Every structure is written in structure tokens, then in C-alpha cells.
Amino acid sequence: MADYNTMEMMICAAxxxxxxxxxxxxxxxxxCAAAMLAQKTHSPNLVIIFEAGGVAPILPTMPIxxxxxxxxxxxxxxxxxxxxxxxxxxxxVDYCFLGGAQIDMYGNLxxxxxxxxxxxxxxxPGSGGANDFGSFAWRIMVITPQDSRRFVERVDFITTxxxxxxxxxxxxxxxxxxxxxxxxxxxxxxxxxxxxxxxxRIESVHxxxxxxxxxxxxxxxxxxxxxxxxxxxxxxEELRVLREEVDPHRYIIGR
Amino acid sequence: MADYNTMEMMICAAxxxxxxxxxxxxxxxxxCAAAMLAQKTHSPNLVIIFEAGGVAPILPTMPIxxxxxxxxxxxxxxxxxxxxxxxxxxxxVDYCFLGGAQIDMYGNLxxxxxxxxxxxxxxxPGSGGANDFGSFAWRIMVITPQDSRRFVERVDFITTxxxxxxxxxxxxxxxxxxxxxxxxxxxxxxxxxxxxxxxxRIESVHxxxxxxxxxxxxxxxxxxxxxxxxxxxxxxEELRVLREEVDPHRYIIGR
Amino acid sequence: YIIGLExxxxxxxxxxxxxxxxxxxxxxxxxxMALRIKAAAxxxxxxxxxxxxxxxxxxxxxxxxARCPFTGKLFVLYPALWPDVAxxxxxxxxxxxxxxxxxxxVADLELARAAKRLIITTERIVPNEVIRQDPTSTVIxxxxxxxxxxxxxxxxxxxxxxxxxxxxxHLRQWLTAEKDPDEFRKFLDKYIYGVEDFNQxxxxxxxxxxxxxxxxxxxxxxxxxx
Amino acid sequence: YIIGLExxxxxxxxxxxxxxxxxxxxxxxxxxMALRIKAAAxxxxxxxxxxxxxxxxxxxxxxxxARCPFTGKLFVLYPALWPDVAxxxxxxxxxxxxxxxxxxxVADLELARAAKRLIITTERIVPNEVIRQDPTSTVIxxxxxxxxxxxxxxxxxxxxxxxxxxxxxHLRQWLTAEKDPDEFRKFLDKYIYGVEDFNQxxxxxxxxxxxxxxxxxxxxxxxxxx
Numbered sequence: 001m002a003d004y005n006t007m008e009m010m011i012c013a014a015x016x017x018x019x020x021x022x023x024x025x026x027x028x029x030x031x032c033a034a035a036m037l038a039q040k041t042h043s044p045n046l047v048i049i050f051e052a053g054g055v056a057p058i059l060p061t062m063p064i065x066x067x068x069x070x071x072x073x074x075x076x077x078x079x080x081x082x083x084x085x086x087x088x089x090x091x092x093v094d095y096c097f098l099g100g101a102q103i104d105m106y107g108n109l110x111x112x113x114x115x116x117x118x119x120x121x122x123x124x125p126g127s128g129g130a131n132d133f134g135s136f137a138w139r140i141m142v143i144t145p146q147d148s149r150r151f152v153e154r155v156d157f158i159t160t161x162x163x164x165x166x167x168x169x170x171x172x173x174x175x176x177x178x179x180x181x182x183x184x185x186x187x188x189x190x191x192x193x194x195x196x197x198x199x200x201r202i203e204s205v206h207x208x209x210x211x212x213x214x215x216x217x218x219x220x221x222x223x224x225x226x227x228x229x230x231x232x233x234x235x236x237e238e239l240r241v242l243r244e245e246v247d248p249h250r251y252i253i254g255r
Numbered sequence: 256m257a258d259y260n261t262m263e264m265m266i267c268a269a270x271x272x273x274x275x276x277x278x279x280x281x282x283x284x285x286x287c288a289a290a291m292l293a294q295k296t297h298s299p300n301l302v303i304i305f306e307a308g309g310v311a312p313i314l315p316t317m318p319i320x321x322x323x324x325x326x327x328x329x330x331x332x333x334x335x336x337x338x339x340x341x342x343x344x345x346x347x348v349d350y351c352f353l354g355g356a357q358i359d360m361y362g363n364l365x366x367x368x369x370x371x372x373x374x375x376x377x378x379x380p381g382s383g384g385a386n387d388f389g390s391f392a393w394r395i396m397v398i399t400p401q402d403s404r405r406f407v408e409r410v411d412f413i414t415t416x417x418x419x420x421x422x423x424x425x426x427x428x429x430x431x432x433x434x435x436x437x438x439x440x441x442x443x444x445x446x447x448x449x450x451x452x453x454x455x456r457i458e459s460v461h462x463x464x465x466x467x468x469x470x471x472x473x474x475x476x477x478x479x480x481x482x483x484x485x486x487x488x489x490x491x492e493e494l495r496v497l498r499e500e501v502d503p504h505r506y507i508i509g510r
Numbered sequence: 511y512i513i514g515l516e517x518x519x520x521x522x523x524x525x526x527x528x529x530x531x532x533x534x535x536x537x538x539x540x541x542x543m544a545l546r547i548k549a550a551a552x553x554x555x556x557x558x559x560x561x562x563x564x565x566x567x568x569x570x571x572x573x574x575x576a577r578c579p580f581t582g583k584l585f586v587l588y589p590a591l592w593p594d595v596a597x598x599x600x601x602x603x604x605x606x607x608x609x610x611x612x613x614x615x616v617a618d619l620e621l622a623r624a625a626k627r628l629i630i631t632t633e634r635i636v637p638n639e640v641i642r643q644d645p646t647s648t649v650i651x652x653x654x655x656x657x658x659x660x661x662x663x664x665x666x667x668x669x670x671x672x673x674x675x676x677x678x679x680h681l682r683q684w685l686t687a688e689k690d691p692d693e694f695r696k697f698l699d700k701y702i703y704g705v706e707d708f709n710q711x712x713x714x715x716x717x718x719x720x721x722x723x724x725x726x727x728x729x730x731x732x733x734x735x736x
Numbered sequence: 737y738i739i740g741l742e743x744x745x746x747x748x749x750x751x752x753x754x755x756x757x758x759x760x761x762x763x764x765x766x767x768x769m770a771l772r773i774k775a776a777a778x779x780x781x782x783x784x785x786x787x788x789x790x791x792x793x794x795x796x797x798x799x800x801x802a803r804c805p806f807t808g809k810l811f812v813l814y815p816a817l818w819p820d821v822a823x824x825x826x827x828x829x830x831x832x833x834x835x836x837x838x839x840x841x842v843a844d845l846e847l848a849r850a851a852k853r854l855i856i857t858t859e860r861i862v863p864n865e866v867i868r869q870d871p872t873s874t875v876i877x878x879x880x881x882x883x884x885x886x887x888x889x890x891x892x893x894x895x896x897x898x899x900x901x902x903x904x905x906h907l908r909q910w911l912t913a914e915k916d917p918d919e920f921r922k923f924l925d926k927y928i929y930g931v932e933d934f935n936q937x938x939x940x941x942x943x944x945x946x947x948x949x950x951x952x953x954x955x956x957x958x959x960x961x962x
Contacts, residue, residue, distance in 0.1 A: 023653070047653065050840075051766060051767075052840050052842045053839075053840030053841060053842060054840055055645075055651055056651070057645075058642070060956055061956075064744065064902065064904065065744075065895070065902070067840060067842055067895075068895045068901070068902065069839065069895055069897045069898070069901065069954055071840070072645050072839055072840055072897070073956075074642040074643070074645070075642065075645040076606075076608045076641055076642060076645060076648055076651055076652060077608065077645050077648035077649075077651045078645040078646045078648070078838075078839045078840045078841075078897075079648075079651075079840060079841075080840060080841040080842055080843060080844070080845060080846075081766060081767065081770045081842050081843045082552075082767075082770050082771070082774055082843065082846065085766075085767040085770065085787075086551065086552045086553050086623070087553075087623075088553075089552065089553030089554070089785070089786055089787075090551075090552075090553035090623070091553070092653065108791075112763065112792070112793070117792065117796060119757060120754070120755055121755075122755070123751055123754040123755045124746070125746060126763055126764075126793070127763065127764065127765035127766070127768075127793050128765065128766050129765065129766040129767065130765070131765040131768075131787055131788055131791060131793050132765050132766060132767040132768070132787045135786060135787035135788065135789065136553075136786070136787065157792045157793075158790070158791040158792045158793070159763075159791065159792065159793050160791065160793070161789070161790045161791050164790045164791075169790065170790065172790075173789040173790030173810070174786065174789040174790070174801070174809065174810030174811065174812075175786065175789055175790060176786065278879070302879065306540060306541075307614050307616045308613075308614030308615060308616060309614055310871075310877055311877070312871075313868070315730055316730075319518065319676065319678065320518075320669070320676070322614060322616055322669075323669045323675070323676065324613065324669055324671045324672070324675065324728055326614070327613055327614055327671070327871050329868040329869070329871070330868065330871040331832075331834045331867060331868060331871060331874055331877055331878060332834065332871050332874035332875075332877045333612075333613045333614045333615075333671075333871040333872045333874070334614060334615075334874075334877075335614060335615040335616055335617060335618070335619065335620075336540060336541065336544045336616050336617045337541075337544050337545070337548055337617065337620065337778075340540075340541040340544065340561075341777065341778045341779050341849070342779075342849075343779075344559070344560055344561075344778065344779030344780070345777075345778075345779035345849070346779070347879065363565075367537065367566070367567065372566065372570060374531060375528070375529055377529070378525055378528040378529045379520070380520060381537055381538075381567070382537065382538065382539035382540070382542075382567050383539065383540050384539065384540040384541065385539070386539040386542075386561055386562055386565060386567050387539050387540060387541040387542070387561045390560060390561040390562070390563065391560070391561065391779075412566045412567075413564070413565040413566045413567070414565065414566065414567050415565065415567070416563070416564045416565050419564045419565075424564065425564065427564075428563040428564030428584070429560065429563040429564070429575070429583065429584030429585065429586075430560065430563055430564060431560065553786065554784045554785065554786065554804075554811060555804045555806055555807040555809055555811075556784065556804050556805065556806055556807075556811075557783070557784070558780045558782065558783070559780065560779065560780065574805045574806075576805065578780075578781045578782050579782065579800045579802065579813055580781055580782055580800075580813075580815040580816075581781040581782075581815075583781055585780060585781075585782075587805055587806075589806040589807075590806075611872075612872050613871075613872055645839075646837075646838050646839055
């Protein structure tokens, strides 16, 4: 097996969930790399969408901004934010990728503040398009390091809705039924959500890590899937495409 | 003075109300001819707008439809219905022209049915864009023949709002304050609306007609403006432009 | 349903039906309908507007009145309309359904986003690379489209901007025929039921020769052919 | 107000202010803001959306929740936002302010319609006849515009699609300077307060030579100049 780093592992794991023909809304960074990798390997017809209006571009390089020229390079349409967000609101986008400073057991995400909102210890950018993506897309994907300061019992601030406080809560709040967090991909594992309780659960652990490692780096009790397995490693081909075609300057995978 | 027919008189009278720099929403027919005439005489910067999306065209000939190619010939923008209607809803259009089978003393217009709505004696097209124009434009202009079957005590159906049932009624219904019917131009006279009672009143009578003629061809009691005057006749220049440039095929003025 | 044809008058056949009591009628306005379609296109079930208020048009619509929770102002709320099928004729589309339209778009862009099924007819198919070379010009993306049909002159007898003007003679003939149900039946038998496809219909109406005349009209070129 | 610069990180200066308690903060999302501007652009005082629901972002916004009167579904209602002034940089405008934009438009078209005053800066002025020759390409009509300024490279150090890419080196320098208030003051004195106009600023940053490099970058042309 080839040597690979943590970021490469996460990007390859994420890319595999994006099946051919699906539509995925991404930002910059690792999510965009995952989408590009998927498109250049098993999902040539993956539709990549950027919130500022870029629809289905043929990405020549990694974009720096969700609105830069790369996001609509040879795209099928250069549109605007309302058109993209409303396409998502109509339920036409399968996946979105989100990040955040904190995530809790229900997949709620905080990218707004650490501490009290009115007197924050640390101020982050806030929602941006995150709340919209997390409200509209069918399946929320998260790429983030496994760290008990990030995986917390209760996020300081719900910027973007996961399953809120449990089963039925999204629907009760008015969000579309059937939507919600899908996979959380870290340097140690891939976590999904228990269909009954909507709580985060370990579904596969990366080579070299154990369930115990994952739990120790998580600030709440994780469930474990009955079909727990080892995450497949990146293939030679995936690594080659990622390194040569997706991110040759190692902007993302060099982090 | 030159010879002219009724339609020419009405179009010339209407055109004079469209001051330079104003914006006017028109349909096909006489209103469009009036706007073209104004633009080719005293109002070169008149902005003519069509509901289907044509904004400020240089009209080569009379359009047949509010959506045909003429309506955006050398226009500054070929847009769509929502953009045009929302421009009007924001209060950016000064005048609109409307017609109808019936009009009452408050300038309410009926272009929907004669008789009971559920069992109509005669069915007309209904609102089309008329209600929108009459709700959004600052000043509603009407060109119609003076006829007591058209000028009725109470319209069978309010398709488009005039002053509804009197002062304050538009505002109470939710329409923008300061909007409403402005001038009604017929083959006999120009009528405006009394600022206090919002009732229709004769403001000028065309040459050859009297207040009595007008009243006899109206199904309700008309007020008479204290500044009643004779409507100025079309000038030679107006008639020349109308006949040679606006409607050389006499589609409208030949009716 | 539209029974008014503007400068051309009303459709006598449609009018007969409307007056017959056989059809149930609901009143809206052009912008009300556009807003209903726009609501569906935005993915919400209603949108507010400041039209229809105070009128019988409102009373005989299915709209409702509500106050804005921020300003207290009255608005008419319109229910979203999701057409089962929409058909839109465009200037250029690729085989996937990415479309370009030249000139005004009326409510077509909203309609494309609101319809459950969307059929695109196009004056001409262009390569996907042409679309991708200028993504700013795409107004309907392929993932909204269920079928793409190349139908040159497909807007005939209507007007297609920059391509050909409407055939007013043929439309007049049509509207005249509508006045009498028997005549109308004959008209339909000849021009609609009696033809195999659109090209045959076009042939009956004068074919490419007629289109060339309408193209000249569209481009404001005087000609003496008829 | 935007403090996140995506792949470039956060603006340290903005962050300091936000954390200082000196500014009052209200939470929205990108689409929430776009909807607020769109409401103003449509001429209504609110619009519904299906985002923000159930979150602290909602609690700390000024939005409200209401039920759709037709479907009974919950929606967040957003109050319209009418900016006092908006500035939009476009590819082409005529002297009256009729504008063309190439590429994505983000929320600029709505913004142009919502703002009380609108300033257009343009890469180049084109004759009115050019605009009138292709009215389909106009996205902002002149009657929305209060001022038109021809400012070539006016999006610098940002990206202008099809013209020049963003100057990442200069932006990095800027963000680095922001980390230290004194350094930031020096940066502002040199690049902003110390210059007469935009062209002088551009000159300080490498002038036309730098723009040519960014143009090559924009067009994905490799070059060895730096």
C-alpha cells in the first residue's frame, strides 16, 4: 500500500461517498478536493455546485474562493447565489460539505463563536452559506480532525442544523424530512448516524486506529455501528489523481 | 387646423401627459401609439416598458403582442415579466395605460365579465397584466370611447383597482399610497379625478363636444373641474409623426 | 389559460368554452401567475405581492391576504404552482438540455425551475463545448430538463426573436375558423390532425419559403415576395 | 459584514473588532442575506425561506417564523434589506449605466435593484449602441444607476472573471499586516491613505505589469515572470 497522509486519507474516504450523477455543493479546500477526486475517478458525471453561482464546472485547479473564476471554468452555467440556493431549496442537491469549530452527537455544527455569543471568547465567520447548505441538501458531509475540543457534548452555538436535539427535531423545526448529517470523516474514522436515535456512531475506523482512540478524542459517547469495519485505504490510483491532477501544488494535501 | 379622427385625437391627448424622462408601461394598440408619439415629439427620454420584458426599446413599428420582437428592438434590456413587474412594484414606473369593458366613477376597471361572474353573459380576457399595472403604477391612464354602457355606476366586476369605493380605499386595501387613476381620455373629453372625493370629473372637452354631451354618454354623474377647458387639438406636427412614423399602416388610427 | 390574444382579439373557441359554464374558472393576473411559478421555482410554497388587493379578481382567486410581520403592511400571498409538464422553445440547447434564450424570457426561467417535467424544443442543437465556452449565456441547466427535441421553426406560427416573426395571416385564418365550430373542426383536421408531424404542418403553411418571408419581417427587411 | 475570507483565513482586524464587543452583531446566512436583498428588489417587505430553522443562527437573527397559509408548513420570514448605497464592478457599461456582467453574478442583480443609491464601476465604457445591439446581455438597466465610473482593473486585488485573477500575494501581505494594529496602520497609510487615487494604488502594487501577470493567471497561462 502506498504511503499517504491524514488529509489524503480523509479526502479519498469522502470522495467515495459521491456516486456518479449526484450533485454536491462544496466550498473551497478539502471538500472541493474530494469532489474533484470523485469526478476524476468513479463519478465523471458528478455535478459540482458553488454557492456564488458556479454550476458543474470543469475545475482546472483548486478554487481559492467560492466565487472565483475557477468555480465556473467551462461550467454549464454561471448563475448567482439565489439560483443555486433555490435549486438546493427545491431539493435538487444530494450532498453538501461543511466544517466547523465544534460538532455534537447530533451533528449540529458551530462555526460562529466559542463561549457566550454576546461576549465571545473566539469569534468565527458565522454561517456564511453553511446554514443554507445544511438546511437544504439531503446529506451533510463533514471533514474535520478527531479532537475532543471539536467533538463536544453540546456545541456552544448551533450555526447549522444537524439533527438538533434528536429524532424528529429537524422536521418539527420546519426542515425538509429526510435531510440531515450523513457522514463525518476524520483523521481516525468515518462516523455516521444511528437511524433510530440520530446519534453519531462509528462506522469505520482507519488503519492504525481503534474505536478506543476515536472515543478518547471525542467529547461525548459515540455509538458503534454493528457493521463496524476498517476504512478502505486510498488506492494508488486515487492518490495519483489527487496528487497529480487535483492538488498538484499541495495546497490542501500539504497541510 | 388639420383634419383628424377620434382615435388620432385620443392618442395625441394621451401622449401629452407623458413628460420627458417618465417611465410608462404599455400594452399594444392606442397606448403604445401614444407612448411612441410622445417619445418622437416632446419626450425623447420616455422609458417605454412592456410587461413581458422589453425595457426602453426603440420601436420600429407597432408591436402586435406585448412579447413580440418589436417590444425589445434596440432596447436597453430584454428582461422578463417578474423583473418588469417588480420594477413597477418598487414604484419605478410613473404611468400605465389600461382599458376595459366598463369603468365606474372611481376609475375601477372591468375587463373580466359582463353579468354575474359565475354565469357570465360575456366573458372577456380577465386581468392579464392589467391588475398588476393598476396596482403598481403611480398613475393609471385609460383610453376608451365615451359610452354609457362603458361608463357605468358600478362595474360588474372590479378587475383592476381604481379608487375602489372612494378616498382612502386603495390604501386600506393595501395598495401603495399616492397611486390611482389619473386621466380617462375618450372621443369627447379628458376626465381626471377630484382630489377630495376621488370621483371622476371632466377636465377638458374636445372641440365640438359639450359637458352635456359627455354627461349624456356616461352612466353616472360626472363632476366638472373648476378649471374646465377645451382640449387642445392635435398639432400638425403631432399628426404628421403619428401618421408617418408611429402608425404608417394605420393599424390603430385607421380603426 | 389565455383567451386574449392582444391586438389579434379573443379566441372565439376559448371564449365559447368559458361562457358555456363547462369549465371552472379562477381569476389571477399575469404577475400573480408569474409569482406562483416563481414560488415553486424558489422552493417555497407561497410568495407575497402587492397586487390584486381590493378587487374582485382577488375575491375569485385562491390567494390570501396577510400582514408583513415586520412592517404591518398588507400583502397578498400566492400559493406556489408546480406545473406537471412545461414545454419551452429555445434558441440553442445542447443534447443534455443546457439552454440559451435570446431576447425576453417572460416567465420561462421560473417555469423551467417550477415544472415537474420539462420538455425543451430548440431551434438548433449546439455542442456541449459551445455551452461550456460561455456559461454566462446558459439560462436553463440540463438537470431541469427531461427531453430535448430539435425542432427548427418550432415557435411557428408564433414569433421567435431574431429568427422569424409570427405568421399573422395564418393566425388570422385560425381565429376566423374558430368563429364557427364546423369551420374550426375542418381547420384542425387539415392543419393539426391531418399532418404526421410539425414539419408537415409547416409545409402546409408555406414551408421554408414562408419562413424566409417571416425571417425578413423579423429583421425588418422589406420584400416584395407577397 | 464578512470576516471570513475562505481559503485565505479570517481577517484578523475584523475579528478583533467582533470580539471587542464594540460592534453589535446579528447572525444571518448567505442565502438569508440574499433573500433579504431579493425582497427589496422585488418590492416587498419580506420573503420566506426554509433555512435557519431550529438554530441559534435563527435566534440571533431578526427573522421570524410563520406558517404557510396554504400548506401549513413552517417558513422563516426575512425582512427586506434596502442598502443605502451599493457599489458594483462590472465588465461593461454605457455612460448611462446599462451594465453587462460576464460569469457568476452572486447577488449583484438583486443588490442593484434593492439599493437606494447605486454606484457602478466598470472595466470599460461601451457605446450605448453596443448595449442596444444585444439587450439580452444587459443585467442592470440605467435607471437603477446613480453614478458610472470607468475604473479599469477596479476589482483588483480581487478577481474579475475573464479579466484578471486575484492578487493572492498582495492579499496575503494585507492579511499579515492586519495581525498587528501598528503594521496594519502602516499598510493602510502606504496603500490606501497615502495614494491619490486607485491608479496610484495599482502602481504601488506593480501596475500594469502585475495586472498582465494576473491576466495570464486568469487565463491559466503559465508564465515565468515571477
